[in-house]
Amino acid sequence: MFGFGELPKEYNVKIHGPYDPAVYYGPKDTPLSEVKLGQLPAWLSRRSKNPVDWVRAGSRGYWRWSHKYLFPKHSGIVPVVQMAVGLSFFFWALNMSDIRKHKLQKYHW
Structure with missing residues (x-):
């Protein structure tokens, strides 16, 4: 199919x-x-x-x-590191809108 x-x-x-x-x-x-x-x-x-x-x-x-x-x-540790870097980039891209909003705030607490 x-x-x-x-x-x-x-x-x-x-x-x-x-x-x-x-x-x-x-x-x-x-x-x-x-x-x-x-x-x-x-x-x-x-x-x-x-x-x-x-x-x-x-x-x-x-x-x-x-x-x-x-x-x-x-x-070795290469596949573990590659997966960790890939997942870090993926979650950074998911949260990019929140990161930008936080950067523009006057107080960061």
Whole structure:
């Protein structure tokens, strides 16, 4: 249903081997880091505008992060610090309106 929970159409077990959720099995394209400024509109037009593909891209990013930082046997404190910084930024953004109001008050008690 809507492509959720299904393997990508481009995935072939005979060619790719075991399925890895961190790998994009679609057609290869130029990475964003190698795109020149004049080629950017054409590169963006080749991207999918389907929300299901956006969710899949986010899932691949999560799995890549997990394989690199969370799943190794001796992963260290890096994933904990990254989560703490991410949550701190998220809650700061949620409370930004209250922070601005407080900054403009004459007395701060």
